[in-house]
Amino acid sequence: MVIEPLHLKIMIALNEKGTLTQAADALFLTQSALSHQIRHLEKKLNVKLWQRCGRRLRLTPAGELLLKTALQVMPTLLQTEQSLKAMGEGQQGLLRIGVECFPCHEWLTSVVAKFLTSQPNIDVDIIRQFQFSGLEGVLHHHVDLLITPDITEHDSLLNVALFEYEQVLLVANDHPLASQKNVSAKQLADQTLFTFPIEKQRLDIFEQFLLPEKIEPKMHKQIESVAIMLQMVAHQRGVSVLPEWLADSYATQYQVSKLRLGKAGLFKTLYVTVKKQDQEVLYIKDFIDLGKAVSAV
Numbered sequence: 001m002v003i004e005p006l007h008l009k010i011m012i013a014l015n016e017k018g019t020l021t022q023a024a025d026a027l028f029l030t031q032s033a034l035s036h037q038i039r040h041l042e043k044k045l046n047v048k049l050w051q052r053c054g055r056r057l058r059l060t061p062a063g064e065l066l067l068k069t070a071l072q073v074m075p076t077l078l079q080t081e082q083s084l085k086a087m088g089e090g091q092q093g094l095l096r097i098g099v100e101c102f103p104c105h106e107w108l109t110s111v112v113a114k115f116l117t118s119q120p121n122i123d124v125d126i127i128r129q130f131q132f133s134g135l136e137g138v139l140h141h142h143v144d145l146l147i148t149p150d151i152t153e154h155d156s157l158l159n160v161a162l163f164e165y166e167q168v169l170l171v172a173n174d175h176p177l178a179s180q181k182n183v184s185a186k187q188l189a190d191q192t193l194f195t196f197p198i199e200k201q202r203l204d205i206f207e208q209f210l211l212p213e214k215i216e217p218k219m220h221k222q223i224e225s226v227a228i229m230l231q232m233v234a235h236q237r238g239v240s241v242l243p244e245w246l247a248d249s250y251a252t253q254y255q256v257s258k259l260r261l262g263k264a265g266l267f268k269t270l271y272v273t274v275k276k277q278d279q280e281v282l283y284i285k286d287f288i289d290l291g292k293a294v295s296a297v
Contacts, residue, residue, distance in 0.1 A: 002044045005077060008070035010037060011049070011059075015067050018056050095283060096125045098143035100134040100150065101270060102196040103226065103246050108147065111294045115287050122283045138273055145284060146273040150202065158279050160272045160288055163295035166244045167204055167266040168258040172236045175257070182260035185213035192238030193217035194229045204268060205241045209261050230254040243268075270295070 013023040024034045042049055049063035059067060095115075099108065112124055127143055135152050137143040151159040169188075171177050177187060188210065200206055200220070210216065221238065223229040229240050234254045242250075247258045260266075272288050279285070 003041065003066070005074070006037060007041050007066075008074050010034060011063065011067045011070045012074060014050065014057055015059065020057060093121075093283065094123045094125060095119075095145070095287060096127060096143045097287075098127045098134045098137045098146040098148075100146060100148040102198055103243055104147060104270070105226075106246060106249065107294065111287070111291050114290050114294065115283075118286060118290070119283050135273070138275060144274065144278060145287065147270065148273060149204075149268045149270050151271050151273060156276055158274055158276045160274070162270045162272060162288075162291045164267055164269045167241050167261060167268060168244045168247050169261055170230065170233050170240050170242060170247055170251070170256045170258055172234050173255045173257050175236060175239070177239075177259060178257045180259055182263055182265075184262065185210050185215040188217050188239070189215050190218050192219040192221060194221050194223050194232055194238050194240040197222040197224055204266060205261070209266055226250065230256060 009027060010023065013026045014020075017023040017026055020031050020034060024031045027034065029037075038049060045062075047062040048060050049066060050057045050059050052058075097108075097112075108126070112126075115122070116124065127137070134143070134146045134148055135154070135157075138146050138157060139154070147162075153159075169177075169183055177183055193205070195203055195205065219238070223232070226242070226246070230250055231254065232238055233240050233256050241261070244258065247256075250256070251258060272291060274284060274288075
């Protein structure tokens with residue numbers, strides 16, 4: 001490239017200072033070094049950029065054109081340089097969050113709100129749909145971190161536990177099971193079970209509770225909306241399973257009761273999965289810390 005950022009800086013300094021001496025001082029160059037840079041550029045472009053008028057300098061039409069370009073380009077270059085430096089120091093950038101936890105919306109909303117306040121120079125993208133899987137999203141740099149209850153060990157990944165939670169069964173307050181503290185798998189054999197639209201093999205209620213007892217519910221229906229799901233439960237059209245922290249926020253509003261799944265309960269842990277090479281990025285560390293803090297409230 002013939003025109004370099006230094007040439008643009010020189011044109012701006014010459015325009016602002018008016019003399020070779022003052023422009024050189026402003027750029028921390030010697031007069032000979034400054035003159036050499038301009039002569040070299042003029043030779044490469046085969047055009048004169050300035051003319052002497054006594055002690056002062058006057059830009060030629062070609063010099064005016066280059067000055068106009070310099071005034072347009074240099075602020076952008078400087079801002080980009082500052083942004084890249086800030087990104088390198090973990091102070092500015094874009095945090096792409098992959099989410100494999102379908103009912104985590106309320107929790108994630110709280111975390112993101114606090115994160116945006118603590119990191120005003122970091123933007124956030126929430127990604128729920130993956131071309132392949134959330135794990136591959138992290139490995140292939142499509143997301144910076146993944147929120148998931150289902151971790152996979154990998155040499156290049158770090159899984160950080162955020163908090164443990166219990167999965168609970170929700171039934172209508174006047175449901176025959178509502179008076180019980182816990183339910184067995186057999187008691188769900190004649191129930192319609194509402195779940196989020198997730199593959200059956202990834203649903204904890206099936207994998208960890210029903211299938212080990214070789215039990216299937218009478219019917220299994222998938223509903224994306226928590227509100228609609230709980231309306232159906234409240235009107236005794238079926239039962240559903242939610243994380244206890246989410247169930248507690250809706251139980252009174254929809255007049256539903258929560259029951260433990262089995263005597264021991266069904267417990268899960270929510271994790272953040274990040275690339276090991278990114279674990280020291282300041283804003284990623286900040287998000288993880290906030291996630292733990294919000295989870296504990």
